Amino acid sequence: MTTIAAEQTGNHDVRTRPETGAAPPAPGMTPGPGQTPGSRLGPTEDFPEDLTGLCMAELQVLHSRITRQLDHDYLTDPAGPHTWTVDRSFELAAELDARDTA
Structure with a gap:
């Protein structure tokens, strides 16, 4: 199982942390x-x-x-x-x- 480490950038997008390289899930904001x-x-x-x-x-x-x-x-x-x-x-x-x- 892969865990995703993400950080909030403050503008409703999420960036992955370099140490994991995993892509974050798409934000559900519509x-x-x-x-x-x-x-x-x-x-x-x-x-x-x-x-x-x-x-x-x-x-x-x-x-x-x-x-x-x-x-x-x-x-x-x-x-x-x-x-x-x-x-x-x-x-x-x-x-x-x-x-x-x-």
Whole structure:
């Protein structure tokens, strides 16, 4: 019988420890209806109205989730990404640019 030693990484995935080399079981987390996986932010999910109130780390995480959603939409939808996702991407880019020049 093989035992699996895994460590939580804090973002709902599990990594194996190098000493065992065994693959962990797949996490059983599935998004609810109308929700996208935690690494993406779908067009119907909440988005802050004022980005200036977010700290840089929160802004970067939001940008990452929107970028992953854009990538997913380009790869899976022949019509391309949702208009709201594109608009959110532009808003985030503008806020990040503003902080870079400040």
